[in-house]
Amino acid sequence: MDFSFTEEQEAVRELAARIFSDLATHERLREVEASDERIDRKLWAELASAGLLGIDLPESVGGAALGFVAAGIVAGHIIECGAQCSGGNCLYDWRSIPDLGDVGYPIVEASADGSFVVTKHPKTGGIVSVQSVSEQLVYEMGDPKSYITPDVIADFTSIHLAPDGTNRVRVHGITGRPPTDKLKVSIAYRAGFKAVGTLVYSWPDALDKARLADRVLRERLDRLGLRFEKVLTEYVGADATHGPLAGTPSRDLAEVQLRVGVRGTSRQDIERFTRELAPLVLNGPPSVTGFAGGRPKVEEVVAYWPALIDKQVVRTEVDIL
Numbered sequence: 242m243d244f245s246f247t248e249e250q251e252a253v254r255e256l257a258a259r260i261f262s263d264l265a266t267h268e269r270l271r272e273v274e275a276s277d278e279r280i281d282r283k284l285w286a287e288l289a290s291a292g293l294l295g296i297d298l299p300e301s302v303g304g305a306a307l308g309f310v311a312a313g314i315v316a317g318h319i320i321e322c323g324a325q326c327s328g329g330n331c332l333y334d335w336r337s338i339p340d341l342g343d344v345g346y347p348i349v350e351a352s353a354d355g356s357f358v359v360t361k362h363p364k365t366g367g368i369v370s371v372q373s374v375s376e377q378l379v380y381e382m383g384d385p386k387s388y389i390t391p392d393v394i395a396d397f398t399s400i401h402l403a404p405d406g407t408n409r410v411r412v413h414g415i416t417g418r419p420p421t422d423k424l425k426v427s428i429a430y431r432a433g434f435k436a437v438g439t440l441v442y443s444w445p446d447a448l449d450k451a452r453l454a455d456r457v458l459r460e461r462l463d464r465l466g467l468r469f470e471k472v473l474t475e476y477v478g479a480d481a482t483h484g485p486l487a488g489t490p491s492r493d494l495a496e497v498q499l500r501v502g503v504r505g506t507s508r509q510d511i512e513r514f515t516r517e518l519a520p521l522v523l524n525g526p527p528s529v530t531g532f533a534g535g536r537p538k539v540e541e542v543v544a545y546w547p548a549l550i551d552k553q554v555v556r557t558e559v560d561i562l
Contacts, residue, residue: 248386252394252418253293259422260287263553287553291419311395311417312355314388319359319377319412320347326359326377327408328367333376340366345408356413358405369408391424391552393417423549432544433470434511437502438518439477441531444495448479450526451499457525458501461517469505469514476500498531504542511539 246254264284273281319326324344331338345365350358361369378397382388385397394417401414442450455474462472477498480487503514515536522532 256291256419256422257288257293260284260291260293263422263551283553287422290552291422293419307393307417307419308415309355310393312351312357312412312415314390314393314395314417315378315397315400315412315415316349316351316357316359318380318388319374320349322377322380323347324367325380326374327361327369328373331368331373331376333370333372338366338368342366354413355415356411358409358411360409369410371402371404371410374402374410374412389421391420393420422552424552424555426548426550428546428548429543430546432542433504433506434508434539435502435504435542436511436515436537436539437500438515438537439498439500439531440518440521440529441496441498442526443528443530444493445528446492447494447497447528448476448490448492450528451476451479451497454499454521454525454529455501458517458521461520462514465513465517467510467513469503469510471502471504473502474500508539515539 261284264281264287269281269284273279323329324346325331327345327347328338328341329344343365344367345361347369348360348362350360352358359369359374361367378400379385382397388395388397396416396418399414399416400412403411403413405411440451440454442448442454459472462469475481476490477500478494479490479497481500501518503511505511515538518537519532522529
């Protein structure tokens with residue numbers, strides 16, 4: 242007989258161990274024993290918040306129902322990007338997707354057993370299929386077995402998809418396990434300035450002209466003593482999307498857009514960079530266009546920093562007005 246824990250049971254054990262080691266200390270137990278109530282409400286609240294109360298009971302008699310919570314998370318994930326699950330941005334057989342100009346937005350029809358159907362309004366464009374829903378499911382996906390949210394860890398490998406009629410996909414079999422003891426904190430902070438400028442070079446030898454223009458621009462920036470945290474050059478139409486995976490670009494490209502961006506802490510230096518693109522039109526390689534928009538705009542960089550915080554230091558309040 243195998244008495245080893247499953248992966249889900251091990252996760253439950255680790256979560257419970259963390260909560261008790263943090264909150265059920267010897268000092269705290271003595272405080273509770275000496276109190277009038279002799280009940281550690283903070284510990285019980287944390288166990289409830291983690292979804293551990295009733296976890297061993299069937300959902301039908303009031304258990305934790307983590308499968309239902311996970312199903313709600315999956316449903317929200319599928320429709321969070323609107324028409325991306327109903328034909329928009331869909332790679333599979335994209336030429337045959339009808340009437341994207343009037344694309345239908347998704348609808349979730351939930352059932353009491355935790356399954357649901359993804360569909361859309363009738364007589365609208367787009368398509369709801371196993372393929373369109375699948376592409377959305379893997380969107381912004383990390384570990385498919387551990388899609389972490391504040392309320393549950395959903396297991397995306399447990400999801401089953403099945404056609405349920407025209408523009409209808411049934412989603413079922415979803416499982417989940419207790420959440421972690423952390424919450425995600427998203428912090429934005431000021432991180433300097435940036436500017437991006439473009440020029441378009443045409444055939445013949447469009448890519449070679451764009452590369453020469455980049456070298457000339459960098460030489461001028463260096464001669465001016467400008468230093469940036471980052472200088473990024475892309476050749477749109479040649480390899481900007483796929484990079485080295487694009488292979489050797491054709492020498493017969495009709496046109497290539499030179500796109501150069503800089504980032505740094507000095508707004509003045511970024512502003513000076515924006516004045517160096519227009520001179521390339523007459524002082525650089527030939528056959529250039531796309532400069533009628535004027536100088537690039539200097540923008541402040543607002544950077545993103547994700548972090549974790551213990552749930553026990555966050556108090557949730559709901560005010561009904």
